[in-house]
Amino acid sequence: MLKAVILIGGPLKGxxxxxxxxxxxxPLFPVAGLPMIQHHIEACVSVPNLKEILILGYYPASELTQFVAAMVQEYKINIRYLQEFMALGTAGGIYHFRDQIRLGSPEAFFILNGDVCADFPLVEMLEFHQQKGNKPLMTMLTTEATRQQSVHFGCIVQDRDTHEVTHYVEKPSTFVSTLINCGVYLCSLELFHTIATVFNARQQEYYNDGAGNGKEVIQLERDVLMPLAGTGRLFAMPTNNWWSQIKTAGAAIYANRHYLELYRSHSKERLVERGPAAGDGSKCSIIGDVHIHPTASVHHTATLGPNVSIGSNASIGPGVRIRESIVLSGASIANHSLILHSIVGRLSSVGQWSRVEGTPCDPNPNKPFAKMDNYSLFNSDGRLNPSITILGCSVTVPPEVILLNSIVLPYKELTRSFKNEIIL
Incomplete structure (x- = not known):
């Protein structure tokens, strides 16, 4: 029997x-038509004998109750949300809820960071972990980054033959390795003994010296992985599958593109059939991969794609062109408007003949992931970098204006065009 733990942090993060x-x-922001962590849940459900998924974080339970109930109903698997009493760190929450994770004596359990998006190779990880026998305390998923990108992640030095991790540094100040940590792990229950050692040392320091107030905050990367490297108990499984993080809204556009591409192989029913508009007015023109929620209304003269997601109850008018964008639930795009490299927030409206446009900031699209999440929002002189355009919730864009490379906070009613601005 196996379990999975998804770490989602809390409202002070993100x-x-x-x-x-x-x-x-x-964690519930929709990417390719599904809440972000639903992609994690789908990957976990595909693993044989995985019986329970625990979601750990410090969001109020009321914010996830409906989502968890819907997931249990859809996937017929036990899913629970366990709320931390404070931000306990990536390993602190796991240790705090150790009895819940160990309940039923699972053979092993997965840990998935909630801000990771990927073609998760969980079944392959399980096979890799089991092939090592009783040696591994933990197997981590790894991928290759460029030399410049690698310092933004946990960097790994491994034995090329055995894949044993001999050295690990979290976000090093200088180059260590191009092999990086993907934030996906498979762990034996013995891991709790290792975390307990860290926890007890923290408690001792606190009561002896009164140092700090984070005696229960434990970071998996710094407090567990770094000391574990070189002990013969930590292994790295490389993958060539697509992988990225979602730290910023720009990364959501990138993740949307790749999840839509993955639908082609395992969930074709989520994509709209490509091709020109139907003569009977039943379908708009579709280019590339496009997801349209069944409750959305799209005029047959609109053209969508590639890489577009349209949320529930959204309304897309005649002659609208949308490309590389996410339109969230209840949003409306009026006649002949253009949406490029943008996210249109919930219940927002774009007037007719308007142009909402961002600039793609994918510095290396040929890599298995792109560092859009570390792409700085501002230049060194303080000006806004070219990026996607974001409309927050309930934003009104009037007719015949241009909104270029700008971010609009919720509940704003614009009166003119903007370029490279944040509208507070």
């Missing part, structure tokens, strides 16, 4: 994801 996280918890 500030770089604003304004999109102001009206919805970041």
């Amino acid at each position: 500030t770089r994801f604003r304004p999109l996280s102001l009206d919805i918890p970041k």
